Amino acid sequence: MRRWFPIVTAALAALVAAAPAAAADPSGAARTGATAGKAAKAKPVNCAKVKCIALTFDDGPGRYTGKLLETLRENKTTVTFFLMGEHVDKYRGTARAIARAGHEIGNHTYAHPHLTSLYDGLIRDELVRAQDSIERATGKRPTLMRPPYGDTDDRVSGIAAELGLAQILWNRTSRDWELRDSKAITKRVLKDAARNRIVLMHDIWPETVAAMPGILRSLKKKGFHVVTVGTLLRGRELAPGEMYPLTGWR
Numbered sequence: 001m002r003r004w005f006p007i008v009t010a011a012l013a014a015l016v017a018a019a020p021a022a023a024a025d026p027s028g029a030a031r032t033g034a035t036a037g038k039a040a041k042a043k044p045v046n047c048a049k050v051k052c053i054a055l056t057f058d059d060g061p062g063r064y065t066g067k068l069l070e071t072l073r074e075n076k077t078t079v080t081f082f083l084m085g086e087h088v089d090k091y092r093g094t095a096r097a098i099a100r101a102g103h104e105i106g107n108h109t110y111a112h113p114h115l116t117s118l119y120d121g122l123i124r125d126e127l128v129r130a131q132d133s134i135e136r137a138t139g140k141r142p143t144l145m146r147p148p149y150g151d152t153d154d155r156v157s158g159i160a161a162e163l164g165l166a167q168i169l170w171n172r173t174s175r176d177w178e179l180r181d182s183k184a185i186t187k188r189v190l191k192d193a194a195r196n197r198i199v200l201m202h203d204i205w206p207e208t209v210a211a212m213p214g215i216l217r218s219l220k221k222k223g224f225h226v227v228t229v230g231t232l233l234r235g236r237e238l239a240p241g242e243m244y245p246l247t248g249w250r
Contacts, residue, residue: 043076045225047196047234052225054198054232055215056080056170058108058146061087061094062204068212069097075216078103080229081203082146082168085110085130092137099138104228106144107131107165116151123159131163144168144229144238152243161241168229171245173200174208182211190218196232198245 045052057068060083072079081098083105088095099105109115110129118126127145135141145165147156152167160167172192176185185208189199201208219226238244 045227045231047225047227047232050225051195051223052227052232053193053195053219054080054229055201055226056082056146056168056198056229057201057203057208058082058148059084059087059112060203061091061098063091064206064209065091065094065203066097068203068209069094069101071209071212071216072103073101075213075226077216077226078228078231079226080104080106080144080168082106082108082144083130083134084108084112085126085133088130088133088137095134095137099140104144104230105134105138105140105142106146106168106229107134107142108146109148112148114149114151115147115156116153120155120159123156124163127159127163127165143240157241157243161239164240166238166240167243168198169243169245170200171197174202176202176205176208176211180205180207182207182214185211186214186218189215190222193219193222193224195224198229198232 057079058081060081078101081103083095083098085107095105107127107130109126110133111126113122113126115123115126131141143164143166145160146168150169152169157167171194172189174185174189179185179188185201189201189211192199203209216226233244
């Protein structure tokens with residue numbers, strides 16, 4: 001029995017050491033970090049010459065985001081994530097994996113309120129707290145934000161400008177929060193796919209994450225390059241507070 005005691009002791013120590021990491025990030029990103037955290041290594045894309053579409057994911061990170069990162073890595077695809085500060089605090093390892101994989105990150109407020117219903121100070125607090133959470137997790141402060149529900153006005157634009165944040169909305173939405181069915185989500189995204197469109201999706205829904213392999217395959221067959229919002233803009237830098245796109249919301 002004595003021969004086995006050091007081996008058993010070492011194994012128990014390893015399990016104890018690993019436990020805090022898993023508990024701190026219930027999404028499983030700690031378990032998939034060796035793969036999901038690697039850069040997607042997507043080839044540079046010139047959207048002036050090829051057909052591009054930007055898929056964007058709101059409300060994360062969440063428990064299914066790690067699986068989405070694996071799918072994106074396997075397809076050598078980078079996208080834009082608009083992260084909620086309180087979810088970043090809960091899934092900090094996942095937020096870090098998103099950044100390590102080369103995806104674009106934007107601010108989606110701290111707790112997802114209707115910004116237009118808040119006093120100026122609370123609007124500022126929502127955006128600043130999210131900026132701080134994202135910077136703690138990834139080392140970078142976003143320059144893009146997406147107002148929850150698309151609710152924005154002159155006050156929101158002015159405060160976003162103060163904080164150096166441009167506002168990114170969308171042309172089409174997957175309506176995944178309503179459909180909650182992978183086949184229906186896939187059908188809607190592919191039906192609405194068009195050059196230079198920004199599509200709203202959510203990585204907090206398992207049906208959306210499950211639909212992504214088929215969506216990426218089908219978009220590729222249709223000649224699309226899935227890119228980040230920054231790539232879609234072809235190097236154009238939006239001014240702080242500026243809203244893009246201005247039309248085509250649906």
